Amino acid sequence: MGIYDIILLAIALAMDCLTLSIVCGVIVRQYLWRTILQTAILFGLFQMLMPLLGWMGVGLFDKWIEPIGHWIAFGLLTMIGVKMIYEACHEEEEPHLAPKKLLAQLMMAVATSIDALAVGISMRCTNFQEGRQLILPLTIIGAVSFLFTMIGYLTGIRFGNLVAKRMKPEILGGGILILLGIKVLLSS
Secondary structure, three states: OOHHHHHHHHHHHHHHHHHHHHHHHHHHOOOOHHHHHHHHHHHHHHHHHHHHHHHHHHHOOHHHHHHHHHHHHHHHHHHHHHHHHHHHHOOOOOOOOOOOOHHHHHHHHHHHHHHHHHHHHHHHHOOOOOHHHHHHHHHHHHHHHHHHHHHHHHHHHHHOHHHHHHOOHHHHHHHHHHHHHHHHHHOO
């Protein structure tokens, strides 16, 4: 996986952060910088840690997974991408959010980073065999998620419901993940 693939992966993973932070901005509609920064830091941190956890978990079973690793990576990335697109096209009523509360921010950070756990598994199944190889990808993933959360929050505050109704960033993110999965499969 090259630097451009890592950046695309980071953007795809950050789409959930962007979407949820837009919703938070629409709900809060105030420039509460402590809340905005706290949310962005938590989202970025969890997006960084979850792939590491997924990568470490696969390390325990790598001798069984190595021969079929490219298929696992393809399957995980494709399933995540399809799930993101499906959820974007089948909107359900949003549960009540309390974006100012730390517990709600932590729950949102975990929820938006579950996909990143599966990405960590797929990274182990491709060409990331040593922990030091993860430093750059995890840093990029965390930074992009932080940035997208900030942008989403501020966009939600500024443009409110208009943006939330017209923008479907999950479809773009899902498409990117599917394409990355196909690339992994074709390059093996």
